[in-house]
Amino acid sequence: MRQEEEIREADGLVEPGARATIDDVARIANVSTATVSRTLARPELVSEETRRRVMEVVESTGYRPNALARALRTRAAQAVIVLVPDFGNPFYTEIVRGMERRASASDYAVLMGNTESDPERERSYMRLLLDRRADGLLLLSGRLPEGCPADGPARPPIVFVSEDLPGCEVPLVRIDNPAAAEMAVRYLIDLGHRRIGHVAGPPGRILSPERHAGYRQALEAVQIPYDPALVVAADFTFKGGRAAARRLLDLPEPPTALFCANDESAMGALRAARDKGLRVPEDLSVIGFDDIQLAEISDPPLTTVRQPRAEMGAKAMDVLIRTIEGEALSGLDIVMPVELVVRGSTSSWRPR
């Protein structure tokens, strides 16, 4: 026993596989565990001399505090869960990047989950919260996991991004969808278009009626009568956008421009145009929404509405962390600015 301790004092640790604990460090540095803990957490409380000695041992043993033990004691896991409905969707990746950046600045770990809108998966990530392995939740899907209290004191720290659940107090970081959509359609109108179709989003998502409202608003602002035949719902996918656009282009009096509720369906619309032998933008203008990476490399490159995705992610993470750390931010509603990115899929139109 003495022997073992002496080996430890000389060499750091006996078993190379085992990691040093705070007790090892304390023993080797000849102080109590309390002092080791303080040296790391609040060095100003420890004398110069002791601090030096402890730090030396910390270095030589490669000691890292066990996060589980710390989290258990402090009741703070220093980790947050980010629930993404679909990893494959490029719209989310940039948001997540922003989140990670902000999280690591405050030394929070990010536990990312791909739910595919599957309640089972949502629940399984929700467990991490109930488990105490995470302190808060960032939701990109506009839906609460089943069994998660939406309000009241039992609600864990949550922030919604982009989409929310109407009627609850959860903070939200978003853009002004109606205004952004109106801006996009307004741009088409300014180019001379009068007959403008709308490839809408799926009815189940809040975004859809919001962007549709902006579309309608833009038309009405310049006295263009709203024609329901020019609106076809899709599902935010390439395939859905292609089919919806095809229906619009097959109309007896087809639109000269399309406003698509997101970029992916706009890509579908570009394909539908090509399917029919229409040139974009000469015969048809197409405008998307989101500014995903693909928009830049599509043929032609897509004119679209850019959301400041990384900033939105960072902002949401910021609000979440501050909530976790005790600020009362309930009911916050943060609106981020958007930007129209003009590329090659739109051009002016003179009545023929």
Place this chain on the structure above:
Amino acid sequence: MRQEEEIREADGLVEPGARATIDDVARIANVSTATVSRTLARPELVSEETRRRVMEVVESTGYRPNALARALRTRAAQAVIVLVPDFGNPFYTEIVRGMERRASASDYAVLMGNTESDPERERSYMRLLLDRRADGLLLLSGRLPEGCPADGPARPPIVFVSEDLPGCEVPLVRIDNPAAAEMAVRYLIDLGHRRIGHVAGPPGRILSPERHAGYRQALEAVQIPYDPALVVAADFTFKGGRAAARRLLDLPEPPTALFCANDESAMGALRAARDKGLRVPEDLSVIGFDDIQLAEISDPPLTTVRQPRAEMGAKAMDVLIRTIEGEALSGLDIVMPVELVVRGSTSSWRPR
């Protein structure tokens, strides 16, 4: 004090915000914490009657064991880290899906990390391991995070997917890249092509020389002399593929077919062809590698080599979990089958 306990016994818990602990359950059910723990973990050790009583209290209080406390005691976090070099890359999303499926079957949590090949980010995720918040590591990037022991008893459970670090004992789940590449090029040869270009991967990635070797092998098998001028390195991106293909198509005697080291660069090649006014597949055949989603919706849809990505992910997770749970699987090398998916970007060629 007595008062509080009576309220608890009647109503479950006093404060609705606070979560029940094993002590609460034990007290209310009038048993020891040991019995509660056993009821949940090894019910067969507990008498029918007691089990019923405990379970009732567990239900009514909504008790969930604190994972941190358990992990601290059992020294098993029941969580693994998955390091993805680039979330935006659709190649990885399917792999990750397979991993998640297998993990949740064994009740492991998946902590996903987007490293962007940044050593800083890698280190920050590595901390979760050193921290004891995770039990193992799944690497999709073919590189070890800095400071991670590659071999010896100190090496944590790790599995590589798709790419590995040559010369270390870490298990690997992969495909046979040379053989798969050879199959693809062989297909072009069978279609009648004789002058076949190769848009290669970046030199830094192991995949690149492997696929290049397969390309060369296929040519040599039918006595087509290898021409270095027909090989241009790109970087697995759309842009890089486009530029590389442009160089090949600008050759005095341009190739009639291109084998691209991945789908994204193949998309770039398709664009380069269109830039030059070439029709695919009539004037140029293009074949990719990976079979990402985009391959199906590109114009024309891309002929490519499909990797069983979900299965690879699931398999890798399987090996990792078994390693964590004590099986000695060091040095394992699992090779998964690939499949040639013929779509519209390739057609037969008769010498003109």
Place this chain on the structure above:
DNA sequence: AGCACTCTTGTAATCGATTGCAGGCCGCAG
């Protein structure tokens, strides 16, 4: 010398589980 104060450090309780060990109870065989 005595007292008050600051500066450092250690003691020990605590977070919420798991689990080895021991003891109580019961039935049954000798």
Place this chain on the structure above:
DNA sequence: CTGCGGCCTGCAATCGATTACAAGAGTGCT
């Protein structure tokens, strides 16, 4: 009646940290 073995259950140690509290040393003042 005694002893033994099997079934349940509880006691208490343990995982590895944090932190309230107390105690001792040193300083300065009266």
